[in-house]
Amino acid sequence: xxxxxxxxxxxxxxxxxxxxxxxxxxxxxxxxxxxxxxxxxxxxxxxxxxxxxxxxxxxxxxxxxxxxxxxxxxxxxxxxxxxxxxxxxxxxxxxxxxxxxxxxxxxxxxxxxxxxxxxxxxx
Amino acid sequence: xxxxxxxxxxxxxxxxxxxxxxxxxxxxxxxxxxxxxxxxxxxxxxxxxxxxxxxxxxxxxxxxxxxxxxxxxxxxxxxxxxxxxxxxxxxxxxxxxxxxxxxxxxxxxxxxxxxxxxxxxxxxxxxxxxxxxxxxxxxxxxxxxxxx
Amino acid sequence: xxxxxxxxxxxxxxxxxxxxxxxxxxxxxxxxxxxxxxxxxxxxxxxxxxxxxxxxxxxxxxxxxxxxxxxxxxxxxxxxxxxxxxxxxxxxxxxxxxxxxxxxxxxxxxxxxxxxxxxxxxxxxxxxxxxxxxxxxxxxxxxxxxxxxxxxxxxxxxxxxxxxxxxxxxxxxxxxxxxxxxxxxxxxxxxxxxxxxxxxxxxxxxxxxxxxxxxxxxxxxxxxxxxxxxxxxxxxxxxxxxxxxxxxxxxxxxxxxxxxxxxxxxxxxxxxxxxxxxxxxxxxxxxxxxxxxxxxxxxxxxxxxxxxxxxxxxxxxxxxxxxxxxxxxxxxxxxxxx
Numbered sequence: 001x002x003x004x005x006x007x008x009x010x011x012x013x014x015x016x017x018x019x020x021x022x023x024x025x026x027x028x029x030x031x032x033x034x035x036x037x038x039x040x041x042x043x044x045x046x047x048x049x050x051x052x053x054x055x056x057x058x059x060x061x062x063x064x065x066x067x068x069x070x071x072x073x074x075x076x077x078x079x080x081x082x083x084x085x086x087x088x089x090x091x092x093x094x095x096x097x098x099x100x101x102x103x104x105x106x107x108x109x110x111x112x113x114x115x116x117x118x119x120x121x122x123x
Numbered sequence: 124x125x126x127x128x129x130x131x132x133x134x135x136x137x138x139x140x141x142x143x144x145x146x147x148x149x150x151x152x153x154x155x156x157x158x159x160x161x162x163x164x165x166x167x168x169x170x171x172x173x174x175x176x177x178x179x180x181x182x183x184x185x186x187x188x189x190x191x192x193x194x195x196x197x198x199x200x201x202x203x204x205x206x207x208x209x210x211x212x213x214x215x216x217x218x219x220x221x222x223x224x225x226x227x228x229x230x231x232x233x234x235x236x237x238x239x240x241x242x243x244x245x246x247x248x249x250x251x252x253x254x255x256x257x258x259x260x261x262x263x264x265x266x267x268x269x270x271x
Numbered sequence: 272x273x274x275x276x277x278x279x280x281x282x283x284x285x286x287x288x289x290x291x292x293x294x295x296x297x298x299x300x301x302x303x304x305x306x307x308x309x310x311x312x313x314x315x316x317x318x319x320x321x322x323x324x325x326x327x328x329x330x331x332x333x334x335x336x337x338x339x340x341x342x343x344x345x346x347x348x349x350x351x352x353x354x355x356x357x358x359x360x361x362x363x364x365x366x367x368x369x370x371x372x373x374x375x376x377x378x379x380x381x382x383x384x385x386x387x388x389x390x391x392x393x394x395x396x397x398x399x400x401x402x403x404x405x406x407x408x409x410x411x412x413x414x415x416x417x418x419x420x421x422x423x424x425x426x427x428x429x430x431x432x433x434x435x436x437x438x439x440x441x442x443x444x445x446x447x448x449x450x451x452x453x454x455x456x457x458x459x460x461x462x463x464x465x466x467x468x469x470x471x472x473x474x475x476x477x478x479x480x481x482x483x484x485x486x487x488x489x490x491x492x493x494x495x496x497x498x499x500x501x502x503x504x505x506x507x508x509x510x511x512x513x514x515x516x517x518x519x520x521x522x523x524x525x526x527x528x529x530x531x532x533x534x535x536x537x538x539x540x541x542x543x544x545x546x547x548x549x550x551x552x553x554x555x556x557x558x559x560x561x562x563x564x565x566x567x568x569x570x571x572x573x574x575x576x577x578x579x580x581x582x583x584x585x586x587x588x589x590x591x592x593x594x595x596x597x598x599x600x601x602x603x604x605x606x607x608x609x
Contacts, residue, residue, distance in 0.1 A: 011165035012158035015157050016212075019214075023152075026149075030431070030472070037215070037250070038251055038255075049262040062161050062167075063158070063165065066161045067157070067216055078259075079259045079266070083271070091263025101187055110194050110225045111228070113195060119425050120425075121424070122417075122424060123300040140511060144432060206429065207427070226425035247423075247426065
């Protein structure tokens with residue numbers, strides 16, 4: 001039980017810090033959200049390849065995998081795993097294999113919701 | 124015309140005259156909301172693990188749920204309100220990725236289901252996939268060259 | 272021989288065209304603002320029964336056009352020209368809004384300066400003897416503008432404090448060669464001014480130098496001074512651009528002080544309404560002119576007004592290509608009685 005509570009606290013702090021870093025970037029550089037997302041996923045890939053992001057995931061759990069840098073982490077982990085078993089071909093198969101569920105869900109749910117919902121004017 | 128003001132000087136002047144974003148406040152909000160969204164994710168992982176599902180599958184299922192929630196709250200017209208408050212706190216989590224897919228698709232539905240919904244779905248999220256996947260392939264090739 | 276020219280950028284009308292009617296329809300947010308009592312109609316839903324934001328914007332313009340004619344008891348057959356514009360690509364709000372009018376049509380683009388641009392041209396047509404009745408009309412719509420220039424409405428992003436809020440609404444005037452006024456006595460046509468501002472979320476700062484340029488040209492060409500006006504009003508610089516404009520004018524030796532205001536500042540209550548730096552869009556200066564300014568002139572509260580609408584002449588493509596934002600401002604001098 002004690003452990004369970006710590007997983008939440010760690011997720012909150014690690015996830016919060018990652019998002020806060022993104023906010024500083026937005027306010028300081030005026031980057032658009034599309035660029036922020038690209039930056040985070042790419043950074044996630046690089047840090048994962050260097051073995052750093054695994055350590056953040058070990059501490060933060062969902063706090064590290066839910067931010068988009070975690071998407072980069074999943075991509076990289078999948079690629080490395082497939083490279084181990086398939087060789088160079090794995091670099092091309094591993095990433096999408098590992099993230100297939102998320103991407104497919106995003107497309108499917110995205111489509112269904114877009115068809116069902118209408119945008120609302122802001123005031 | 125602007126006597127005594129070059130373009131550079133004018134831009135410095137504009138910088139001085141323009142109100143700044145309240146960075147401290149924004150960063151706090153991003154921390155709070157971003158952290159809370161991750162706590163929700165952690166909640167699903169913990170529940171799934173208690174049911175005997177292994178870490179990796181629990182993580183994948185959680186991603187599915189979070190993507191669904193992001194899409195749903197976008198459709199309910201509330202995710203943008205959250206974003207207005209939280210900034211990066213709701214952009215960077217995977218729910219924000221779902222938001223970036225649903226919001227242009229919804230908006231361009233008026234241009235039809237193929238080019239509107241289908242075509243515009245990835246105007247914001249497309250670059251994420253392009254750069255994320257490309258970077259991971261490069262990482263994989265480097266990994267192969269170094270370790271194999 | 273162009274004998275009506277008055278200085279390098281201004282024309283002076285021999286037979287000053289009259290503004291004999293105006294019309295203004297705005298959206299719900301503008302309908303909660305401080306000028307709400309001056310508008311002809313406030314719609315309570317931005318879609319207004321249409322299937323898209325773009326169609327709704329066209330409908331707002333179509334209905335505004337109808338109101339202008341109705342108030343003047345004129346039919347489309349009486350109108351010699353419509354000069355109209357908006358913010359959308361290829362000016363579709365105007366093209367579709369005016370489609371059924373059966374009146375000779377000039378579509379123009381001057382971004383948020385379009386209202387003053389159309390009146391510049393309309394007044395010249397009338398004083399030149401080419402027309403007796405000209406309708407000048409513009410529109411903008413928050414949702415269609417966001418869709419084209421920024422992000423989808425439902426995308427969770429934050430607006431910067433310098434960002435402006437596109438006005439949902441349409442305003443227009445009917446100019447005539449005959450009538451009791453108010454009169455358009457002078458028109459000063461602006462030049463494109465680019466001081467290198469690249470931030471599309473700070474259009475007020477990008478447009479302020481253009482407003483200053485046109486104001487100075489107007490005072491220089493006509494010999495008028497700021498004191499000759501009851502109201503000098505720039506079109507949608509917002510409060511960032513308004514402060515810059517006022518300071519720069521002071522540096523050039525013109526004290527605009529109390530008589531100066533800005534349509535983007537006037538249309539919203541910036542303390543209570545979430546509009547950041549103020550309003551913008553073709554519909555902003557158009558509805559403030561057609562609603563507030565016209566009514567106050569007719570009430571006799573304003574006698575001499577300098578209406579300076581400003582526009583940022585960029586597109587999303589030019590911003591993505593790293594270009595700075597060129598801007599323009601056109602001025603119209605309106606006098607209650609000659």
